[in-house]
Amino acid sequence: HLPAGSLRGRLARGAFWSIVGAVVSQGSILVASVITARLLGTVGFGELAIINGTIGMLGVFAGFGLGMTATKYVAEFLAEDPARAGRIIALSSVVASVTGGLISLLLFIFAHFLAARTLAAPHLVPEFRIGALLLFFNALNGAQTGTLSGLEAFKAIAQANLIRGLLSFPVMLGGVLLWRLPGAVCGLV
Numbered sequence: 405h406l407p408a409g410s411l412r413g414r415l416a417r418g419a420f421w422s423i424v425g426a427v428v429s430q431g432s433i434l435v436a437s438v439i440t441a442r443l444l445g446t447v448g449f450g451e452l453a454i455i456n457g458t459i460g461m462l463g464v465f466a467g468f469g470l471g472m473t474a475t476k477y478v479a480e481f482l483a484e485d486p487a488r489a490g491r492i493i494a495l496s497s498v499v500a501s502v503t504g505g506l507i508s509l510l511l512f513i514f515a516h517f518l519a520a521r522t523l524a525a526p527h528l529v530p531e532f533r534i535g536a537l538l539l540f541f542n543a544l545n546g547a548q549t550g551t552l553s554g555l556e557a558f559k560a561i562a563q564a565n566l567i568r569g570l571l572s573f574p575v576m577l578g579g580v581l582l583w584r585l586p587g588a589v590c591g592l593v
Contacts, residue, residue: 418558425562429569436573440588443580451528452588458518459511459535459542466507466543470496471550478554489554496547504543512536531589538593 407413441449474496481489511518515532519525552561572591579587 414556418556421558421562425558425565429565429572432569432573436576436591439577440580443577444585444588448585448588451525451531451585454523454525455528455531455535455589456592458532459539462507462511462539463542463546466504466539467546468499468503468543470500470503470543471546471553474547474550475553478551479556482555493551496551497544500543500547504540507543508536508540511539531586534586534589534593538589541593 440452444452474492477492478489481492512533515529515536516526519528519532549561549564552558576588576591579589579591581587583590
């Protein structure tokens, strides 16, 4: 049913590796989140959720839709014009670095305004500033994952997600145990 090299076969292998990577990565992050919630308590975990949610929302702007763009155009031009696909990969990386860096810098600069005025929680300024790094890395990750998807390198994406999931568990818990909320944000980074 799935001949090697066929579209159905490639799609099935890609879906398999995507599911494996997502289950392992998200599963370990879920377990780490449950333990983190216990360690930080209701207020601390709520603050972590606010920080993470804000970074996720800003990530929409920082990522600039480059993941989908890279996927579409790399897949489209890979066979017929590899040089053009390479230029698209390079441009996606540069634009992701610039937009991710710019939005991250804005978050860093306006962290006090955001925490104090918008959230009425000025004590969260350091965590938002640490989270600016997460915002930058997420923008780069989106472009790189999009490129790998366009190259149909789903196994590589799954392996990267596996490594991220396995590393984030001890790093996040260690951060929480050592530094509480700032440590949790560092663990996310």
